[in-house]
Amino acid sequence: MKSKINLVLKKELREVFRDKKSLAMMVLVPLLIPFLVIGISALFNFEINTSPDDFNKIGFSYEFDFVQKDMAKYYNLDYVVGNEKSLKRLYEQEKIDLYIIKKDNTYEINYDENNERSAQTVYLAEKFLNAYKKYLQEDLLKNNNIESSNVLDIINISYKTMNEKENNFYVNYVTSYAFLFVIMAITVSATYPATDATAGEKERGTLETLLTFPIRSKDIIIGKFLSVSITSIITGLLSFGLALLSLYYSNRWFPIYKDLNILPNLTTTIITISIIILYSFLISGLCIAVASRAKSFKEAQSALTPLTFICFFPGMIADMVNLKTTNLVALIPFINHIQIYNDVNSGNINILHIILMFTSVIIFVSLVLYYIIKQYKSEKILFTD
Secondary structure, three states, X not given: OHHHHXXXXXXXXXXXXXXXXXXHHHHHOOOHHHHHHHHHHHHHHHHHOOOHHHHOEEEEOOOOXXXXXXXXXXXXXXXXXXXXXXXXXXXXXXXXXXXXXXXXXXXXXXOOOOOHHHHHHHHHHHHHHHHHHHHHHHHHHHHOOOOHHHHHOOOOXXXXXXXXXXXXXXXXXXXXXXXXXXXXXXXXXXXHHHHHHXXXXXXXXXXXXXXXXXXXXXXXXXXXXXXXXXXXXXXXXXXXXXHHHHHHHHHHHOHHHOOOOOOXXXXXHHHHHHHHHHHHHHHHHHHHHHHOOOOOHHHHHHHHHHHXXXXXXXXXXXXXXXXXXXXXXXXXXXXXXXXXXXXXXXXXXXXXXXHHHHHHHHHHHHHHHHHHHHHHOOHHHHOOO
């Protein structure tokens, strides 16, 4: 049986590596990952290092006293003074980034959170107002012969980072999305060979010829499954290698990663490679199951297109809502891979979750292969007519 599976496997791999489209899928998609990693890092670096002078145009509805004038100079505010109507007009004309209206002891900051300039300037406005607030508090306490530090600084707050990688938003973001694109690259690379090995062979009429040989349907399916899995694994490892290379250079080029090692350690790398291999088996089986139902190459491609979104968006949404990995989550395909990767990359290695993920994939792939083998025994699935 093994020799027959090997024959099918060699045949499928030969066709994959001879086909320019299959090779393009395996190589070109991973090449996008360095652009993603370096592009996101450059964007973050630009945001962090943007000069405050670019977001300092503020309007005020009241005249400054001498203290506020000194503070405005200290914080380098480019401010104007006017009434509410004139300030609103200036804001609409984009001559100021936000404006502050004073009503008794309330200072109302008017800004647009969807406007980048306005949203950035809010932080400067808050610093300015909080500094002025602290001055007024200290002045009031001083006039009442009370030591201001005994009231305003009654407690001290210090910060200690337990896990630099876990607590750095930019590292978390770029590594998580790099892995998501590795998953997407694997999915894209699996769709074409899976389509060609099933619907493509039906359309060309070569499947009927293959079935005339003394080979069981089970051996044919396992051979095809292994060939698609191998091409997916190659793509996954290539993508991961390029992601590591991109992270290495981003770590050296961009100051936002200063004093941080964003590259995974050996344990994380080994577990990540295991996840890539496991996911390759999962998506390969699913692609073959979907493509084998199609009557033509074009129909199979249309049916497999949604898989690209299914592989990407569940993990992305789970990451956005900060989903915690539980025993149940570790069993759910398309979510467990990215969740466990994020946990491992943050230094939280839960052996039970990893075992549950492996168990889930093994069961799922076994069921998919059983379904395909059963379907291939029917003439409806074997022939286009």
